[in-house]
Amino acid sequence: MAPKIFLTGATGYIGGDALYSLVKAHQDFEYTLLVRNEERGKPVAAAYPKARLVYGSLDDAEVIEKEAAAADIVIHTADSADNMPSAKAIAKGLAAGHTAEKPGYWIHLCGTGILTWYDALHERYGQAPIPEQKYHDIDDIERILSLPDSAIHRDVDKVVLASNDSAGVKTLIVGPPTIYGEGRGPTNTRSIQVPGIVNFTLKNGFAPIQAPGLAEWDNVHIHDLGDFFVLAVDAALDPAKNGNPEIFGPHAYFFLESGTHKMSEVSKWVAAEAAKQGLIPEAIAKETDIKWLGTNSKSVAARARKYLGWEAKAPSLKETIPDVVAFEAKKLGKA
Template sequence: MLPSEYTRIFMTGATGYIGGTVMSALLSNPKNDTFEITALIRSAEKAPLFHSIGIKTVIGSNSDLDTLTSLASEADVVIAAADVGDLNAAKAILGGLKKQHEQTKKVPILIHTSGTGVLADLADGNFTADKIYSDLDIPKIETLPKSQPLREIDLEVVAADEEGYVRTYIIFPSTIYGIANTLLVSLGVQNRHSIQIPRLIKAGLARGQGGVIGKGLSLWPSIHIDDIATLYTTVFDAATEGPDETGHGREGFYFGENGEYSMGELSQAVAKLLFEIGRGKNPEATVFTDEELDKYFGIIGRLMGSNSRACAERGRLIGWNPAHNVNSLYASLKPEIEEIVAKQTT
């Protein structure tokens, strides 16, 4: 049994780009010596490396619903950052938090990961949408139908908060960029790369020419990996230290953005860089065919060609102050390309 001033944290996705960066940030929290952190990880060979920095591990996945429930039932704070589209896993975590509340009357905390993909339209790159969602404008967010990406899970999480057995906080990362450079990366247990921009680069490399989705007119918000990690830790600090002053449940949506980019400008920048290193036939991006979108992007293509226009205000109200803007996104492309190319040639 831990002393009562200890905070028991259970985390999923700790070997991932987001989760590993968040866990590394938690390890440098001034209160770290009062944390007892447990990570659910899929690869047993990484367990000793986690143990070497004081993290407990349980081997399993989001499919091990009983394990998720059991671990959540023993945590003061759950941070969910693995495969965020898994409704059953979210329900299993909520089930464990509910069980804990029923047994102890405590109200644990869930910091769940969603994404600004919830705002996506069907632009396929072909138009710019006017609609911008602020995370403070709850009525506008509540107009989003359940059919929007990840929305059903967000609603499940909010409903749990409304039942009163858990305080829920949902982080909505936008396009995260930048190569992760963390303690967990240095241990060799964490993925360093994001999803959307590496996918665009890899598609350009594979077809020998940078490409663009549709007319390139759609807009997305973006956030540097270190800044999304500080959004999680800002919410963590606020939720644990001032639960009554910190929005949760339907008032607990925290968008992660610090500047928009257009699909067209991003694609042109990638195409130009690929051309400069001799991996693109032309410095101008050419339009991906439907076959190429299927082949290189799968379901992510629809998302990447959509408009997702978000204004992150709630996190800033509790002290979140992202350090990087969209210029950093463009500056991140060259090192990202160089690392992807180097990996492909080794």
């Protein structure tokens, strides 16, 4: 029988690209997709006519539990990092529908925003990262698993990790940093952070910097993230990998990064490109008070490279800036 995949977030940026990557690699799989309603599902159904759509919100526990119980693999990307009801429903459904002999696999999308807790706690926005803010996802796994409860996403992560206490559930948490590039999903193809900087710049005539502009994030292209979802699903179906607790289990926490950037650098790139395209008078970046521009998120994706052979292949963040500026300008009616 073909493997059964239950995926949330097909209309989203990440879930849409994950679905695109999976269907491209495995057209013969059985895909069940949670979509809010029939109207939202129309473009998804048009793009993937063989997929089965089920309708409901992330609060519809009965729907989610039933589909999680029936699936071989659950891929949760719809507000997955912060939505508690859906996480609890997936955990309950997987536990009810699977056994130690036939476990269910849960690939859960979090994000390295969880690593910004130190700056938020100490209100050190805009400052350069200190050494202990860097997390290696193999060597520092115990530090990652004991992040403070005040860290964003942590409450949901704890639900996911605890579900491994059930003999029939095995989890993998993937935490990408800044995601960039054009997605290939049927609905939302736009990321958040970089387009947000571009949008601000085009509306205000200057790019924003959270002083002193030393904060750093890592980044990954959406297509490289899509490739990871394929590798994770393949691992869940591979007896040589799915029993490895470093791939599925409480230690299976995967960061993804292929580059690094200062947020202030990105703002300067955006300002220069916007001026080059004639969208603002000159390439200016000014100090503002936008705190998310001033946090640090530093990770090392050793686990994906070591255990799944993942490698980044897509263009760098800087290479994509001209297209993002042009896209946002068109969206705002300025092009």
